Amino acid sequence: MPDPAPRGNILPLDTAPGHNRRRAETAAWLLMAEELRYERGGRCLLDGISFALSPSGITALLGPNGAGKSLLLRLLGGLIRPDSGRIRFDPAFDGSTGMVFQKPVLLRRSVRANLDHALRIARIPRRQRTGRIAELLVMADLTHCAESPARALSGGEQQRLTMARALVNKPRLLLLDEPTASLDPAATAGFEALTREIARMGTKIMLVTHDLHQARRIADDVIFIHKGRIHEQGPTTAFFAAPRSPEARAYCAGTLIT
Amino acid sequence: MLDGQIIEIVALSLRVSVFAVILAALIGVPLGALLAVGRFPGRNLATMTINALMGLPPVVVGLGLYLLLSRSGPLGILQLLYTPTAMIIAQMILVTPIIASFSQQVLSDLHAEYDEMLRAMKATRLQVMGTLIRDARHALVTAFLAGLGRALSEIGAVMIVGGNINHATRVMTTAIALETSKGNLRLAVSLGLILLGLAFVINIALVVLRTRLERQAHA
Ligand SMILES: Nc1ncnc2c1ncn2[C@@H]1O[C@H](COP(=O)(O)OP(=O)(O)OP(=O)(O)O)[C@@H](O)[C@H]1O
Ligand SMILES: [Mg+2]
Numbered sequence: 001m002p003d004p005a006p007r008g009n010i011l012p013l014d015t016a017p018g019h020n021r022r023r024a025e026t027a028a029w030l031l032m033a034e035e036l037r038y039e040r041g042g043r044c045l046l047d048g049i050s051f052a053l054s055p056s057g058i059t060a061l062l063g064p065n066g067a068g069k070s071l072l073l074r075l076l077g078g079l080i081r082p083d084s085g086r087i088r089f090d091p092a093f094d095g096s097t098g099m100v101f102q103k104p105v106l107l108r109r110s111v112r113a114n115l116d117h118a119l120r121i122a123r124i125p126r127r128q129r130t131g132r133i134a135e136l137l138v139m140a141d142l143t144h145c146a147e148s149p150a151r152a153l154s155g156g157e158q159q160r161l162t163m164a165r166a167l168v169n170k171p172r173l174l175l176l177d178e179p180t181a182s183l184d185p186a187a188t189a190g191f192e193a194l195t196r197e198i199a200r201m202g203t204k205i206m207l208v209t210h211d212l213h214q215a216r217r218i219a220d221d222v223i224f225i226h227k228g229r230i231h232e233q234g235p236t237t238a239f240f241a242a243p244r245s246p247e248a249r250a251y252c253a254g255t256l257i258t
Numbered sequence: 259m260l261d262g263q264i265i266e267i268v269a270l271s272l273r274v275s276v277f278a279v280i281l282a283a284l285i286g287v288p289l290g291a292l293l294a295v296g297r298f299p300g301r302n303l304a305t306m307t308i309n310a311l312m313g314l315p316p317v318v319v320g321l322g323l324y325l326l327l328s329r330s331g332p333l334g335i336l337q338l339l340y341t342p343t344a345m346i347i348a349q350m351i352l353v354t355p356i357i358a359s360f361s362q363q364v365l366s367d368l369h370a371e372y373d374e375m376l377r378a379m380k381a382t383r384l385q386v387m388g389t390l391i392r393d394a395r396h397a398l399v400t401a402f403l404a405g406l407g408r409a410l411s412e413i414g415a416v417m418i419v420g421g422n423i424n425h426a427t428r429v430m431t432t433a434i435a436l437e438t439s440k441g442n443l444r445l446a447v448s449l450g451l452i453l454l455g456l457a458f459v460i461n462i463a464l465v466v467l468r469t470r471l472e473r474q475a476h477a
């Protein structure tokens with residue numbers, strides 16, 4: 001079945017994120033989590049989390065509600081610290097990370113001003129900002145509402161704006177927390193095409209999603225977590241062909257009771 | 259009714275109070291932002307101090323400033339006593355804690371919402387403060403208006419350090435007190451009505467701003 005026409009344009013090659021960082025990849029991983037543990041209020045929310053994140057491609061992070069996916073993304077993005085364990089990064093990684101949160105947080109300003117603000121914080125000179133904003137608006141298909149207050153946008157439009165904002169610094173690592181949860185099918189297809197293109201340009205993407213078809217379509221490999229623990233990690237095809245852990249099997253079948 | 263004398267008094271009142279509020283905002287907003295965003299020792303103490311200073315009795319501020327500025331005081335050499343400058347300083351001292359405390363509250367709330375997003379962007383502390391102040395600007399204006407209302411209707415401090423000198427430091431509140439005690443009720447009532455009107459206008463502006471803010475919050 002052919003893909004539906006993606007919405008918005010794909011980033012032109014020379015402006016795609018990460019392209020200027022493409023280099024011979026030496027390390028076999030971009031980051032390595034070692035025995036991460038995170039507790040809050042006497043509850044162990046993440047425990048014994050160890051995995052290596054491959055330096056390229058798209059990794060889907062799957063698991064039921066409350067499994068700890070958003071927490072893990074925050075740990076990887078450096079927004080919270082593990083109570084024990086550590087995260088090692090490829091020495092060649094410049095630390096540039098883009099993040100899309102599950103709940104869009106937008107400034108009380110126009111769509112354009114939101115992007116301009118992010119570009120300013122990324123220290124992009126004023127002369128380049130206007131052009132870059134125009135590109136990002138086209139990419140996120142938000143040109144028609146560039147001057148609207150960002151918080152008045154529809155849920156899907158807000159999500160597309162936070163995605164565009166996460167790309168302003170052309171990050172090497174992109175952490176996406178259910179970025180298509182409120183997108184319509186065409187916007188979702190556009191998003192998937194864009195993500196694939198960004199990954200092809202050398203940005204590593206970690207994607208939290210509950211859309212198993214989406215994971216199957218775009219992820220290269222899968223990490224499955226349940227109750228704060230990793231139950232399974234492996235290539236997408238192998239994972240969906242035959243999940244090894246009973247929890248993953250039940251989750252994919254839609255019968256996992258948490 | 260609006261004779262030259264009244265215009266002069268009202269104009270001085272506005273000049274002194276507006277100036278005082280501008281200075282108080284220039285100090286109070288960054289201070290509030292620092293307390294909302296910063297993590298440093300003494301932060302809680304500073305917050306408590308500012309909240310305590312909100313309740314400063316104006317007469318005591320006036321007295322303290324009088325002691326500083328009087329001829330034999332440590333700052334007597336500046337010869338500021340009984341000048342509009344002294345009145346501006348007194349009102350600024352009274353309004354700054356109000357603006358700082360309100361700013362801290364508003365900016366803390368906004369910070370709780372923006373914190374992770376801004377940290378994910380690797381914004382510097384200064385950029386965080388700038389972002390918060392900008393996005394809270396309408397709420398901050400309500401604090402400025404509240405401060406202006408307080409400054410305009412304040413009498414104790416400006417009486418002591420201004421001295422209610424005709425054509426020099428006579429403002430609405432001090433003039434009303436004086437004219438009433440002299441039995442010149444016509445002037446006192448005129449000034450009283452003008453002060454009332456100003457307070458009314460400021461409060462209308464406050465209400466309008468608040469409703470607009472609420473609408474924004476729901477957007
Ligand atoms: N700051 C916190 N304090 C206490 N508990 C927390 C905190 N943050 C998260 N949790 C708990 O940790 C668990 C995992 O939360 P997390 O947001 O990572 O789930 P998730 O896998 O992203 O779920 P969903 O699919 O619903 O988004 C939840 O049970 C949540 O209640
Ligand atoms: Mg989540």
